[in-house]
Structure formats: C-alpha cells, structure tokens
Amino acid sequence: MNTFNFIQAAISHNLKDPHSKALEPDGLSPLLAIATQSSGARGLIFLFVLLTFVLFHVSVSYSASKTFKDEVGREVVVLFPPKKIVSLAPNITEILFSLGLDQEIVGVSIHCNFPEKVQSKVRVGSYISLDFEKIVSLKPDLIIATGAGNTRDMVERLERLGFPTYVIFPKNVEDVIRSVGHLSQLVGREKEGVEIIQEMKRRRERVVERTQGLPRPRVFLQIGEAPVVTVGKNSFADDLIRLAGGDNVAGNEKEMYPRFGMEEILKRSPEVILISSMNPGGNYQKALQEWSRWKTIPAVKNGRIHLIDSDLIDRPSPRIIEGLEEMARLLHPERFKR
Amino acid sequence: MTNDHCSLFNYSFMKILTLKKVLLISAFLGLILVLVTILSITMGSVKVEPHRSISILLQSILGLKGAGTETEKTIILSLRVPRVLLAGLVGAGLSVSGAIFQALLRNPLADPYILGVSSGAAVGAIVAILMGLGTLSFGLPLASFIGSLLTILIVFYFGRQEGKIHPNTLLLAGVIVSSSLSALIMFFLSISQREELRTIVFWLMGDFSLSNYQAIRLIFPYLLFAFLLLYAHARQFNLILSGEESALQLGVNVERLKLISYLGASLMTAASVSMCGLIGFVGLIVPHSVRLIFGPDHRLLLPASALVGASFLIASDTLGRTLFSPVELPVGVITAAFGGPFFIYLLRTRKVVKTL
Amino acid sequence: MIEVDSIFFRYHQDWVLQDVSFQVRKGEFVGVIGPNGSGKTTLLKILYRLLSPQQGEVFFDRLSLEKMSRGEIAKKIAVVAQETYPAFPFRAIEMVLMGRSPYLGHLMFESPKDLEIAKKAMEWTETLPISQRPIDELSGGERKRVYIARALAQEPEMILLDEPTSNLDIHHQVEFLDLVLSLNREKGLTILMASHDLNLASEYCDRLIFLQNGKIYKMGSPEEVMTRENIEKVYGCEVWVDRNPVSGMPRVSLLRKGVH
Numbered sequence: 040m041n042t043f044n045f046i047q048a049a050i051s052h053n054l055k056d057p058h059s060k061a062l063e064p065d066g067l068s069p070l071l072a073i074a075t076q077s078s079g080a081r082g083l084i085f086l087f088v089l090l091t092f093v094l095f096h097v098s099v100s101y102s103a104s105k106t107f108k109d110e111v112g113r114e115v116v117v118l119f120p121p122k123k124i125v126s127l128a129p130n131i132t133e134i135l136f137s138l139g140l141d142q143e144i145v146g147v148s149i150h151c152n153f154p155e156k157v158q159s160k161v162r163v164g165s166y167i168s169l170d171f172e173k174i175v176s177l178k179p180d181l182i183i184a185t186g187a188g189n190t191r192d193m194v195e196r197l198e199r200l201g202f203p204t205y206v207i208f209p210k211n212v213e214d215v216i217r218s219v220g221h222l223s224q225l226v227g228r229e230k231e232g233v234e235i236i237q238e239m240k241r242r243r244e245r246v247v248e249r250t251q252g253l254p255r256p257r258v259f260l261q262i263g264e265a266p267v268v269t270v271g272k273n274s275f276a277d278d279l280i281r282l283a284g285g286d287n288v289a290g291n292e293k294e295m296y297p298r299f300g301m302e303e304i305l306k307r308s309p310e311v312i313l314i315s316s317m318n319p320g321g322n323y324q325k326a327l328q329e330w331s332r333w334k335t336i337p338a339v340k341n342g343r344i345h346l347i348d349s350d351l352i353d354r355p356s357p358r359i360i361e362g363l364e365e366m367a368r369l370l371h372p373e374r375f376k377r
Numbered sequence: 378m379t380n381d382h383c384s385l386f387n388y389s390f391m392k393i394l395t396l397k398k399v400l401l402i403s404a405f406l407g408l409i410l411v412l413v414t415i416l417s418i419t420m421g422s423v424k425v426e427p428h429r430s431i432s433i434l435l436q437s438i439l440g441l442k443g444a445g446t447e448t449e450k451t452i453i454l455s456l457r458v459p460r461v462l463l464a465g466l467v468g469a470g471l472s473v474s475g476a477i478f479q480a481l482l483r484n485p486l487a488d489p490y491i492l493g494v495s496s497g498a499a500v501g502a503i504v505a506i507l508m509g510l511g512t513l514s515f516g517l518p519l520a521s522f523i524g525s526l527l528t529i530l531i532v533f534y535f536g537r538q539e540g541k542i543h544p545n546t547l548l549l550a551g552v553i554v555s556s557s558l559s560a561l562i563m564f565f566l567s568i569s570q571r572e573e574l575r576t577i578v579f580w581l582m583g584d585f586s587l588s589n590y591q592a593i594r595l596i597f598p599y600l601l602f603a604f605l606l607l608y609a610h611a612r613q614f615n616l617i618l619s620g621e622e623s624a625l626q627l628g629v630n631v632e633r634l635k636l637i638s639y640l641g642a643s644l645m646t647a648a649s650v651s652m653c654g655l656i657g658f659v660g661l662i663v664p665h666s667v668r669l670i671f672g673p674d675h676r677l678l679l680p681a682s683a684l685v686g687a688s689f690l691i692a693s694d695t696l697g698r699t700l701f702s703p704v705e706l707p708v709g710v711i712t713a714a715f716g717g718p719f720f721i722y723l724l725r726t727r728k729v730v731k732t733l
Numbered sequence: 734m735i736e737v738d739s740i741f742f743r744y745h746q747d748w749v750l751q752d753v754s755f756q757v758r759k760g761e762f763v764g765v766i767g768p769n770g771s772g773k774t775t776l777l778k779i780l781y782r783l784l785s786p787q788q789g790e791v792f793f794d795r796l797s798l799e800k801m802s803r804g805e806i807a808k809k810i811a812v813v814a815q816e817t818y819p820a821f822p823f824r825a826i827e828m829v830l831m832g833r834s835p836y837l838g839h840l841m842f843e844s845p846k847d848l849e850i851a852k853k854a855m856e857w858t859e860t861l862p863i864s865q866r867p868i869d870e871l872s873g874g875e876r877k878r879v880y881i882a883r884a885l886a887q888e889p890e891m892i893l894l895d896e897p898t899s900n901l902d903i904h905h906q907v908e909f910l911d912l913v914l915s916l917n918r919e920k921g922l923t924i925l926m927a928s929h930d931l932n933l934a935s936e937y938c939d940r941l942i943f944l945q946n947g948k949i950y951k952m953g954s955p956e957e958v959m960t961r962e963n964i965e966k967v968y969g970c971e972v973w974v975d976r977n978p979v980s981g982m983p984r985v986s987l988l989r990k991g992v993h
Contacts, residue, residue, distance in 0.1 A: 149704065164704075164705075165704065166575060167576070167579045168584075168704070168705045169586070170422050170702065170705070171456050171586065172422045172423040172452050172456055172457075173422050173423055175423070175452050175456065176452065178448060192517075192587050193587075196587055196589075199455075199589075200451060200456075201451070294570065295570055296570060296571055388849075388852070391826050391848060391851075391852070391864065392826070392865065393827065393848070394827075395842055396841070396842045479820075479821075485820060609839070612834065615823070616831055618820055618821060618823075619831070620816065620819075622783055622812075622814065623812075623814070623816065625781075625783055625803070626781050626807060626810070626812040626814075627831060627887070628803045628804040628835035629803070630803055668821060673819075673822070674823070674827065676841055
C-alpha cells in the first residue's frame with residue numbers, strides 16, 4: 040500500500056495549487072485541500088478519483104495473490120497471473136500451450152514432446168526424479184503437476200521450497216475438459232480456455248451423434264507387448280472407446296491397466312484390435328505378424344488390427360479429442376470417411 | 378614389571394595399533410571427507426560459483442547473513458547440504474554395519490542386507506506405497522523401518538538355538554527370510570499399477586533427492602549412539618574373529634556381544650535403508666577396502682569404515698546427480714559402477730581373504 | 734588348585750561325563766587320556782566354564798567356578814585349543830596381545846606394560862622373529878607357539894591344552910611339549926593336557942587321568958595307569974607296553990594283526 044500512497048501523494052502534489060498553503064505530503068489531506076478549492080477543481084477531483092481507482096485496481100491485480108483449490112483438494116496460493124510456470128507432465132504442457140502461453144512456460148518435463156515449440160524449453164526432470172536445483176533456479180510463480188505420475192512427496196517438497204504447486208488429476212475425457220477450464224482460470228486465460236472447451240465438446244458430441252445407434256464392436260486395446268496389457272474401467276482409453284461407439288472387452292476390469300493372457304483374449308473374441316504405439320507409422324507388419332497366429336479372433340480374421348498413436352489416446356490433453364476421432368474412424372469406418 | 382615408565386615408543390617395533398595411530402588416520406580420513414563434502418556442495422545441475430557455495434555454507438554455519446541470492450541459498454542450503462549430509466550418514470551407517478556383520482558372522486561375504494533387514498524394509502515401503510500411505514510425511518520411512526524391525530525380530534528368533542545365537546543358523550535364517558521376502562516383493566510388483574511400480578522401483582534403487590533436515594535430525598543421534606555402542610566393543614570384535622570359544626576363554630561375554638552387535642548393526646541398517654531405499658555395495662566394499670589398506674583391527678576399522686563410507690556415498694550421489702543432468706542416475710548404479718572395479722583392483726594388488 | 738567334585742554332564746540325552754572327581758595340585762602337569770568320545774575335550778571345556786555341568790561343581794582355589802566372572806577365569810586359566818584362524822588374519826603380535834584382554838577390560842588400547850608382557854611371552858616361546866607375520870602364513874608349529882604365547886600373555890596360573898600336538902610332526906611335537914614342560918618347571922604353571930597320544934602323555938605328564946565313557950577309569954602316575962591291562966580294557970585292542978629305553982617311562986606299541 041505504500042506504492043498507492045506515494046502515487047496518490049505524487050498526483051496530489053502535482054495537482055495542488057502552488058499558492059495554497061494547505062500542502063501536506065501525506066494521505067488524504069491534499070485531496071481535501073483540493074476539494075475545498077474552487078469548483079473548477081471538481082472535474083479534476085473526478086479525474087483524480089478515476090485515476091486512483093484504475094491505478095488501485097491495476098496495482099492490486101499485479102501484486103495480489105489468488106487462492107485456488109486444485110483437483111486433489113489442496114489450497115494453492117498463487118501470485119496472479121503467474122508469469123513463470125513449470126509443467127511437470129506432457130499433458131499439462133500441451134494444455135498450457137493450447138491456452139496460448141509460451142514465454143510464461145519456463146520449464147517442462149523431459150517427456151514433453153508437443154508442440155514443436157517445446158523443444159527449446161528447459162527440462163526439469165522426469166516423473167520419478169525432479170531436478171530441484173533447476174526448478175529453484177528458474178524461480179517459477181507456479182508449478183503444475185499431475186496426480187497420475189508425479190508423487191506426493193515431490194509436490195510436498197516443492198511446496199516446502201516455497202513454490203505453489205497445483206495438481207490436476209483428470210481421469211476421463213470429461214475431466215480433461217474440466218482440467219482445461221481449471222488451468223485456464225489459474226493462468227488467467229479464461230477466454231482461450233472457454234474456446235478450447237467448446238471446441239472439444241463440439242467434436243465430442245459429433246462423434247457421439249454419428250455413432251449413436253450403431254452396433255458396438257468388441258474392442259481390445261493393447262498398450263503393452265510383454266506382458267500384454269490392456270485398459271480397464273477407469274482409464275482414459277476405456278472412456279474413449281465407449282465414446283467412440285465401441286465396447287472395451289476389458290471394460291469391466293477394476294484395474295486400470297490389467298494384464299491379459301492370450302486365453303482371456305481368445306475368450307473375449309474382440310472384433311477390433313487397437314495397438315497403442317509410440318510409432319504409429321511403422322511396426323505395422325510386425326504387429327500383424329504377431330497376431331496372425333490367432334486366426335480364431337474375429338479381429339485377426341477380418342484384418343481389423345490397427346495402430347494408434349499413444350500420445351493421442353493416453354494423454355489427458357486437448358488432443359485426446361483427436362484420439363477419440365481417430366478411434367471412431369477405426370471402429371466405424373463407414374460413418375467417418377476421411 | 379619394572380617397565381611401567383617406558384613409553385609406547387620403545388615398542389614401536391611391534392607396530393601395533395595405538396590410540397595415536399587411530400586418531401591420526403581418522404583425522405586424515407576425516408579431512409578427505411570434509412573435502413569431498415565441500416566439493417559436492419559446489420556441484421549440481423545448476424551452476425553456482427564454488428566460492429559462493431562455500432561462503433553461503435560458512436555463513437549459515439556461523440549464523441551470519443550475507444552473500445548469495447535467495448535462489449542460491451535455497452539450492453545450497455535446502456537442496457545440496459541436506460542431501461550430502463544424509464548421504465554421508467547413510468554411507469557411514471551401512472559401512473559400519475557391514476563390518477560388524479562380517480565379524481559377527483565371521484564371513485567375508487556378509488553385508489548389511491544379508492540378514493534380510495533390507496528386504497523387510499522394502500516390503501514395508503511397498504506396502505505403504507500400495508496402500509497409499511506414502512502420502513503421509515513420514516509414512517514411507519516409518520513403514521519401511523517397521524518392516525525391517527519385524528524382520529530383525531523374525532530372523533533373531535530363528536537364529537537362536539537354546540538361547541544362544543549361532544552365526545551359521547542366523548545366516549541361514551537371514552538368507553531364507555530374505556529370499557521369502559524377495560518373493561513377496563516380486564508378487565507386489567506383479568500386482569502394482571504403472572505409477573506405483575515406478576515409485577517402488579525407484580525406491581528400491583536408492584534415492585537421496587528428497588533429503589531434508591528432519592530426516593537427518595532423526596537418524597543422526599540414532600546412528601551416533603549405535604556407533605559408539607559398537608565401538609566400545611571394538612577390541613572384542615577382534616577376539617571373536619578367532620572363534621567364539623577362543624573369545625570366551627579370553628573373558629569376552631560372547632552371547633552379549635553377539636546380541637549387541639546383531640541389534641546394533643541391524644538397527645543401523647534399518648535406519649539407513651528407511652531413509653533412502655536400498656543402496657548396494659557400500660556395506661560390502663567399504664569394510665573390505667579399509668581392511669585391505671589399514672588391517673582388520675576393529676579399533677581402526679570401524680571409524681575408518683564410517684569415514685570412508687561417508688565419503689564414498691557422498692561422492693557417488695554427487696556423480697549420480699551431475700553426470701547426466703537433468704536426468705539423475707540412481708546412486709546404487711554409481712556405487713556398483715565405481716565400487717566394483719575399484720574393489721577388483723584392490724583384490725589384485727592385495728589379498729582379501731585367503732581362505733573362507 | 735583345581736578340585737572337580739562329582740560332575741555330571743550331557744549335551745542331549747546321554748551322559749558324556751559321569752561322576753568325575755579329581756584334584757589337580759598347583760604346579761602339576763596332568764594328562765587326560767582316553768579313547769575318542771571318552772569325554773576329554775568336554776572335561777576341558779568344563780574346566781574353563783565353556784560348558785557347565787548339570788550336576789557337581791568345579792572349584793578353583795576353593796572358589797566355585799560358577800561364581801567367578803568370565804574375566805576372573807580368564808586371568809587364571811588360559812586355553813590352547815584346536816584353532817581355526819580368524820576369517821581376517823591378524824599378525825602374530827596382535828594375536829598374542831589378545832591375551833591381555835582380560836586385563837584391559839573396557840580399555841581400548843594396550844599400555845606399555847601389556848606390550849612388555851607380550852614381548853616376554855614371545856621371547857619365552859621364541860616367536861619374536863615371526864611377530865609381524867600374519868597368522869595364516871605360519872606353519873602349524875609356529876602357530877601353536879603363538880597360541881602358547883597368547884596364553885602366557887594372560888598371565889595365568891594354569892594352562893589347559895586340548896590335543897595340542899595333533900597336527901605336528903615329531904620334531905615339532907617334542908619342541909612344543911618341551912616348551913610346555915619348561916613353563917611348568919621353570920614358571921610353575923599348572924598344566925592340564927588332553928591328548929590321545931599315550932606316549933607323549935607318558936613322557937611329559939606327572940600324573941594321568943584315564944577316562945572311559947565319561948568315567949575315570951584310573952588315575953595316577955604314568956607307571957600306574959599305563960599298563961597293558963588298562964589300555965587293552967579301555968581301548969579294546971591289543972597292545973604291547975614296555976619302557977622307553979632312554980627315559981624309563983611306559984611306552985605303548987601298536988600290534989598289527991597277525992604279529993604277536
């Protein structure tokens with residue numbers, strides 16, 4: 040508040056009547072002194088009040104903190120809007136970039152790979168190991184972590200070092216949309232956030248509409264090779280499969296990433312097999328070959344084995360909608376022509 | 378005897394260990410430790426001028442305010458110093474308990490983990506992680522400490538026969554319990570989800586990145602007490618190496634010594650492992666290396682192992698966090714990578730143990 | 734000095750020693766002989782309280798052994814037994830200094846007095862030249878002498894020896910026992926030696942205790958104990974007993990089958 044006083048005093052000092060004797064450099068006295076002068080000063084008073092009002096709000100919003108509640112229920116007090124942000128996971132990085140931030144992002148995890156602009160960013164560690172020194176030297180106003188990957192110990196350590204840390208924890212597509220909203224508020228880009236959310240919702244609705252009433256093919260999504268791991272009830276991919284008009288054969292499994300033996304897969308007889316891959320362009324022949332032994336599976340018999348980009352279906356960022364669309368295309372090709 | 382007035386100097390031809398030698402060598406090793414510590418504090422993924430690091434450190438010790446930005450102070454005092462201190466304490470703890478186990482079991486292959494203490498700690502930690510208790514501030518170290526305590530009791534119970542501790546029975550019990558717990562650990566790993574898996578594996582590899590002063594305040598008095606207790610019996614450890622009957626006829630209360638050494642060394646190991654996970658090699662190589670250079674006398678072996686172990690682990694941790702910055706190599710990898718070849722070098726130039 | 738009063742001992746079910754009573758006077762050189770399993774080693778272990786008899790008592794200078802502390806016993810009785818050398822070899826001088834342990838108590842480091850005693854012990858046993866050698870690099874005979882030196886460093890009143898000559902060749906056997914004898918005669922140390930070598934026992938011991946199945950079969954001078962009847966009765970094999978032509982002590986000779 041000292042700034043405020045000073046500005047006020049400086050303005051009043053400049054507005055004062057040089058011949059008036061009632062000059063005091065502190066507080067409201069100059070104001071009173073002016074107010075008691077001739078009525079021509081009333082216009083000046085109005086301007087003065089307006090000016091201080093504006094300045095007050097500006098200085099307040101530049102030096103005040105805001106309290107937020109993050110997605111795991113923690114209270115986070117942030118200097119608002121945050122000007123130096125560190126992201127600890129790839130999905131967070133994507134969301135921040137999509138909200139139009141770039142310069143504000145001062146640190147990312149080593150796993151972050153999208154968009155291109157992220158290549159030049161400073162890396163601050165991985166899911167299991169943070170480079171605390173780097174983070175300290177970057178002096179961020181805000182750190183954003185994910186509940187699915189960063190550990191609680193890490194977050195506590197960051198808090199103890201004095202960095203407000205906001206944790207998001209989206210578990211399905213709807214959650215991702217909400218997280219985008221939360222983060223947009225957190226970084227002061229609400230307008231951009233709203234746009235993204237609307238776009239995501241629109242495209243999601245489109246997919247759901249188009250696949251309404253269609254028979255749901257049984258889908259097996261493979262995310263691990265040895266052992267074979269698929270996606271269970273609370274995973275993202277399961278949500279996507281459902282939204283894309285499919286029926287996840289592992290959809291009732293309580294584990295998020297259950298391991299399936301071949302017997303189990305044969306029993307469930309999937310009609311489409313999707314393979315989550317870091318390199319969706321290649322490896323196709325290899326994948327085909329591995330599954331070709333099991334010709335009793337309808338998906339194998341009918342050649343409905345497809346690779347799908349893991350970044351799109353496993354990363355809770357706006358691009359998950361792309362994953363959804365891709366999946367819908369693969370499950371219901373007749374409805375989604377390229 | 379008319380020679381009471383002779384000084385030890387007259388007997389220097391005997392080349393035995395004297396207090397003076399112990400103090401001299403300890404001072405020398407202590408100096409190395411201090412150098413390693415200071416060097417480690419100046420190194421890290423963020424560049425801080427060495428003279429500034431040292432002045433920040435000195436000022437904080439002497440209670441002055443002064444040079445160094447907030448950032449630098451945070452890096453040095455909140456990140457590097459606790460880490461280095463904890464690594465030093467754990468290195469000392471593991472080395473001393475390794476030496477004690479080698480004496481207790483009269484086996485050169487013994488290390489602090491041989492009696493299952495580490496497996497018990499791991500099980501405790503994994504259970505805590507799987508139950509989500511890793512969220513409590515001291516949940517993880519406490520759970521792993523409890524796990525190791527239970528293991529210590531179980532092995533102790535099985536290692537006794539007719540009220541006496543039999544080293545070979547103890548060893549067997551320890552190895553069996555350890556293997557069983559390893560199987561349990563593998564079971565837990567097989568049912569874990571991705572994130573839990575990562576956390577568990579990382580804990581198992583040993584990690585100092587979350588070091589803090591609280592942890593240090595907790596284990597320092599504990600380790601110090603255990604060390605002093607064990608050191609008070611250093612001469613008796615020498616005797617027990619020739620055999621229990623031999624030690625007994627020389628007046629040593631062998632059962633009490635075995636109990637003290639077992640509990641003391643196990644608790645030291647448990648405390649160390651609970652704080653930072655499993656770090657291998659230190660407890661095995663350091664005592665052997667010290668023995669090869671300075672001899673098997675425990676009056677020197679114990680303090681020397683503590684000092685060398687501390688330096689070694691601090692150096693390993695520092696290398697781990699600076700070699701491939703920002704990626705951190707687990708400290709266990711460094712101890713194996715550097716410790717192993719060094720030990721082989723020692724083996725070739727001197728003899729470790731002629732017979733088992 | 735030592736009074737053994739009706740001791741009974743067993744490890745598990747069977748009695749290893751039954752109703753054993755005898756006395757050893759100060760300055761005597763006593764040998765305990767008997768077949769394998771007769772209880773010789775067990776008896777020795779009881780004498781330095783490694784084991785405690787289930788019945789009966791042992792007195793040392795009228796004091797019950799049970800009532801003495803480990804340290805007190807160690808200052809009076811030293812033992813030279815079968816040894817495996819330590820897992821991490823110490824030097825001979827360090828081994829000898831370990832004999833000072835009962836006198837050091839809580840102290841960590843030896844005083845000049847301790848070093849002097851160790852030096853004297855090594856002079857007596859002629860082990861000073863090998864004092865710097867690691868114990869595992871010594872020959873059997875040298876090692877045994879180092880252990881005697883250690884026993885001497887304990888400044889005991891009595892030394893117990895358990896099969897001390899079993900791994901030595903005849904030269905070293907005699908050398909060793911000559912040393913022990915000199916300790917007995919010149920320093921007045923009471924010696925109790927368990928041995929399965931009857932002839933050595935006969936040559937060196939003042940008195941023999943002949944054990945059979947945990948009981949004393951006969952006690953007395955070598956002439957009294959080592960008779961053909963006694964030996965054949967206890968050992969269950971045929972022997973020839975005559976006199977050593979030089980010393981005059983009883984001498985036992987083996988008889989091979991078919992030679993009479």
